Amino acid sequence: MAASSSAAPVLLRILSASVSVVNRAGRIIKDVMRKGDLGIIDKGIDDLQTEADRSVQHCIVTSLSRQFPKISIIGEEELDSEGKVLDEWIVTSLDSDVLAKKCPENLASIPEEKVVVWVDPLDGTSEYTQGLLDHVTVLVGIAVNGKAIGGVIHQPYYNYQVEKDVYKQGRTLWGMNGIGVFGIEKKAPCEGKRIITTTRSHSNKNVNLTIDAMKPDEVLRVGGAGHKVLLLIEGRAHAYVFASKGCKKWDTCAPEALLHILGGKLTDMHGNSLEYHKDIQYLNSGGVLATYDAAVHEWYRERVPEEVKKTLPP
Ligand SMILES: Nc1ncnc2c1ncn2[C@@H]1O[C@H](COP(=O)(O)O)[C@@H](OP(=O)(O)O)[C@H]1O
Ligand SMILES: [Mg+2]
Ligand SMILES: [Mg+2]
Numbered sequence: 001m002a003a004s005s006s007a008a009p010v011l012l013r014i015l016s017a018s019v020s021v022v023n024r025a026g027r028i029i030k031d032v033m034r035k036g037d038l039g040i041i042d043k044g045i046d047d048l049q050t051e052a053d054r055s056v057q058h059c060i061v062t063s064l065s066r067q068f069p070k071i072s073i074i075g076e077e078e079l080d081s082e083g084k085v086l087d088e089w090i091v092t093s094l095d096s097d098v099l100a101k102k103c104p105e106n107l108a109s110i111p112e113e114k115v116v117v118w119v120d121p122l123d124g125t126s127e128y129t130q131g132l133l134d135h136v137t138v139l140v141g142i143a144v145n146g147k148a149i150g151g152v153i154h155q156p157y158y159n160y161q162v163e164k165d166v167y168k169q170g171r172t173l174w175g176m177n178g179i180g181v182f183g184i185e186k187k188a189p190c191e192g193k194r195i196i197t198t199t200r201s202h203s204n205k206n207v208n209l210t211i212d213a214m215k216p217d218e219v220l221r222v223g224g225a226g227h228k229v230l231l232l233i234e235g236r237a238h239a240y241v242f243a244s245k246g247c248k249k250w251d252t253c254a255p256e257a258l259l260h261i262l263g264g265k266l267t268d269m270h271g272n273s274l275e276y277h278k279d280i281q282y283l284n285s286g287g288v289l290a291t292y293d294a295a296v297h298e299w300y301r302e303r304v305p306e307e308v309k310k311t312l313p314p
């Protein structure tokens with residue numbers, strides 16, 4: 001018998017609420033796409049924002065802060081608070097599958113005010129605007145004492161080649177230290193080949209120099225930090241190598257938490273773990289290096305060229 005929601009530890013309730021709200025977020029993303037006008041704003045160099053990014057952030061941040069007023073929530077998009085938040089976006093339901101899990105002792109007593117939630121309302125915006133829809137994910141990462149300990153990745157267009165009803169497409173993975181990861185099956189990558197995944201829309205000389213130094217047999221250039229970590233989990237790539245300053249803590253918090261629970265490893269290009277305190281710098285200035293298995297991470301880290309590492313101060 002699952003604990004009643006109010007009796008469940010607050011971290012479990014935050015994870016449960018996050019699973020519920022990302023499913024609502026996925027519908028917003030599909031509604032905006034179907035409307036046909038994405039309301040694209042150019043935030044800077046190679047940095048787009050659509051109405052879906054804005055609406056989903058309002059949906060997730062308002063829903064979670066209403067239920068958990070003492071947590072710190074950091075979202076990618078800078079939105080004016082008067083921005084219109086539709087009542088239909090506010091989700092306060094809790095996902096019962098999550099609540100049915102047993103929260104590990106060391107996390108069960110964490111108070112609400114110690115929790116930092118990192119929200120990327122739409123990861124893979126560039127690909128969303130170009131119709132590469134399965135690159136899109138919604139990321140909600142949960143951090144305690146600076147460490148990514150849980151999170152949710154919603155992929156609204158998952159399985160879009162098979163399921164023709166867009167509102168039936170999609171999947172949600174979620175997990176937490178000591179509980180496990182649900183909604184995806186870990187698969188080992190093929191042997192005898194080295195497949196590296198990296199950015200599709202934010203590449204540069206150093207990104208390619210570093211990948212070349214690792215002598216890949218194949219390079220998968222796709223959008224989204226969340227999407228690339230999904231490729232690692234599902235055995236479609238061995239490593240995610242992004243020797244650039246471009247992505248931020250909301251891009252990596254949820255993917256790192258789930259990848260680590262499944263035995264992978266995500267660090268900066270120097271091999272340093274990423275920190276997720278609420279007052280940490282948002283930029284992942286040391287780049288991102290992730291592998292499907294922690295045991296192979298060092299092989300990639302030691303091949304990052306020195307001249308590239310110098311351009312990526314941790
Ligand atoms: N140079 C850069 N400038 C702005 N954003 C960057 C960037 N490099 C990476 N990013 C962001 O990091 C995420 C992963 O990048 P990529 O898809 O290229 O691998 C994307 O998140 P968003 O789509 O949420 O903005 C992308 O916009
Ligand atoms: Mg963005
Ligand atoms: Mg992102």
Ligand SMILES: [Mg+2]
Binds near residue numbers: 120
């Ligand atoms: Mg984003």
